[in-house]
Amino acid sequence: MRIAVVAESFLPHMNGVTHSLLQVIAHLRRRGDDVSIIAPASSWLDDEAPPALEGFPVHRLPSIPLRGYPNVRVAAGTVARVRRLLADFAPDVVHVASPFILGWRAVQAAHQLGIPSVSVYQTEIPAYAARYGLPWLEQLLWQRVENIHDLSTLTLAPSSFALEQLHGRGIRRVHLWRRGVDTTRFTPGKYDAAWRASVAPHGERIIGYVGRLAAEKQVEDLAVLADIPNTRLVVVGSGPLKQALQARLPGACFTGFQTGEQLARTMASLDLFVHPGESETFCQTIQEAHASGVPVVAVGRGGPLDLVVPSRTGWTYTPGRLDELRSRVLDLVGDDTKRRAFGRAACEAVQGRTWPVLCEQLTGYYAKAAEIKRRSLNVQAHD
Structure with missing residues (x-):
């Protein structure tokens, strides 16, 4: 197949959207598919980002930094420009990752060209409005989400909650597509006793959080855990609230951003993983913690x-x-036997949720979207 991938955010900015796209694109390369990637530039001059990934071209559109969160770039340009890029590549399907601004242009462009689009709902952007002090924007943002997915040939939701949420907004043609987890990288065998000793030298139970340090993640809620005896809080990640959170959680260990083997060792060396964010459509780090036992x-x-x-x-x-x-944290940090039993069950629960399995399911949805579009065009032709 020929697949155009349109990414609302992309390398070098790493987040859940980028992570899943890297897995999908690598899988499409192994299958022998042809891919073209459209993404925001990493700077106005785009002198940092690679021009290709897995041998596939990356077309960068000029972008501006999001106010208050400069690492996140918002693509400029018009529907016509995206339409030209799609027309030149002539894909069988357009994969639109976490669409909102660039993704909305891509969905419109694909619709105008008669190309099927698969929009992957990945970020509950309307819920961010209140977190960023703009509660009056929430309904307007939901209107944009509805417009995008109504025009898309197919929408993929990552969880039962997200599926029901979109159905509740009147959005049709929504299917469940979860995320894979790398059970080779994330495994209990990556346990690092030396790292634990450096962080918790007195044998404290380590409570960890991994993710962006941004308002929507509600990391400040972890302050209620700060005084639990014989524990150490570890915060892994970076973001605009890092300094404020360091002031709020003075006893916590802030490791900064981690990825790859370093993150795998950290995850496997935790006693307990916590995630307080209420706006997660999936939460990949939970699967990674479970795979780590x-x-x-x-x-x-x-x-x-x-x-x-x-x-x-x-x-x-x-x-x-x-x-x-x-109280939930106290229950587990205070009972080694229960915590270890939960950890074993967690590791067992994610076996089989590999990226190759999930990516093959995704290509099935590409084929389904193409068939829906063919039927739609045939009906229009007969009318």
Whole structure:
């Protein structure tokens, strides 16, 4: 197949969208497909980003930094420019990753060209409005989301919560497509005793968080865990709130951004993983913790509802109930036998959720979108 991939964010900025796209693009290369990538430039002059990935060309559109979060770039340009890029490549399908601004242009361009589009709903952007002090924007942002997915040939949602959320907004042709996890990289065998000793020299239980340090992640909620005896909080990641969070959590260890083997060793060396963000459509780091044999305590909203099995692989807590968060953490850090049993069950639960399996499912959705578009065009021709 010929697949145009349109990314709302991309390298060198690493996040959940970029991570999943790297896995998909590598899989398409192994299959022998032909891919063209359209993404925002990493700077106005785009002197940092590679011109190709896995041998596929990356077409960069001029971009501007998002106010308050300069690492996130917003692509400039018009629907006509995206349409020209698509027309030149003539793809069988357009994969639109976490569409909102550039993705909206891509969906319109694909529709105008009669090319099927598969839009991957990955970020609950409307929920960010209140977190960034703009609650009045939420309904307008939802209108944009509805417009994008109504015009898309097919929409893929990463969790049961996201699927029901989109159905509740009246969006049709939505299917479930979860995320894979690298169970070779993330494994209990990456446990690093030396790293643990450097972080918790007195044998403290290590409570970890991995992710962006941004408002929507609600990392400040972890302050309710700061005074639990015989524990050490470790925060892995970077973002605009790093300094504010360091002031709020003075006893925590902030490691900065980690990836690859370094992240795998850190994850496997935690005793407990916590995630307080209420806007997660999936939450890949929960799967990575589980693959590492680490139980999870996460807020009971969004993607974590599919990933955390209460009383088996971890605990969930009611959104906003930080007393529940604390009590769930206390339950596991205070009981080594239970925590280890949860960790073993967590590791077993994610076996089989590999990226090759999920990517093959994705190519099936590409074929389904192409068939839907063919039928639609045939109906229009007969009318």
